[in-house]
Amino acid sequence: MKTTRNTAAKTAVLEVFEKSKTALSHTEIHKQLNDLCDRVTIYRILDRLINEDIIHKISNLDGTVKYAKCNHSHQRVHIHNHAHFSCENCHEITCLESVKPSYIMPHNYKVNEINFTLSGLCPKCLNSNI
């Protein structure tokens, strides 16, 4: 199998994730890295981090894509079954690790992954907007 390496760029991307309380887009990461590496490199690092189950991808209703660090306690099988919240006002996306939807599927479907994103107003914007 392919081995994975620790590079300066990968370390820097991980540090950006550590410092952030919300999910980040490719562009936001690129700006924070301030030309430490090429934007293509960031796409490739994100791909690797997803394969290594270190981050997960969040696809929003408006088409934007963000990434967030996984904070799971080393489960053997790791499933991203938590919800994400996307604020329509400040556009911040946060993991709601405690919110896990329950649902009943029809027969004959095999579910591998779920994507549950809620949009509206986050607590910060809800308070300041009245």
Place this chain on the structure above:
Amino acid sequence: MKTTRNTAAKTAVLEVFEKSKTALSHTEIHKQLNDLCDRVTIYRILDRLINEDIIHKISNLDGTVKYAKCNHSHQRVHIHNHAHFSCENCHEITCLESVKPSYIMPHNYKVNEINFTLSGLCPKCLNSNI
């Protein structure tokens, strides 16, 4: 307020939706219309149909965006609270009108919209793949 008009292109787009059992991407619609109108026009028609609550937008985990016809029985307030299924094999996206997630939100969030997309194998692909 702005009034809305019935045009040849809009009618054609609606016919495409009527004929389809699955959700459609902008590109798929454009191909089916076979240069009846410009691709920009299709984007604008889709925007209008969403505002008129005739179709809804489905944003998938892999970044693709599709649209599907709403089949609701003229509720006063119309909320898209059903799930969508995205097949990893045939890439068809279908509305699962009967699947509605239940969940408990933390306080201080105002939820306006939800996006619940499941991916995996659809019944068709599940059966043909063993």
Place this chain on the structure above:
DNA sequence: TATCAATTGCAACATTGTTGCGTTTAATTT
């Protein structure tokens, strides 16, 4: 230190969606 596959930078490309503007057209009024 030598090796070598993983990683990177760069250029080029593809896809998707948006905007401005002059022209056409659907629906309403005269």
Place this chain on the structure above:
DNA sequence: AAATTAAACGCAACAATGTTGCAATTGATA
């Protein structure tokens, strides 16, 4: 039926996002 007029359109140009090929660099290992 003709005039009116704002909605809708086509076209060109642009922006954002993501992908690919390839030569050069570099991290990990021997």
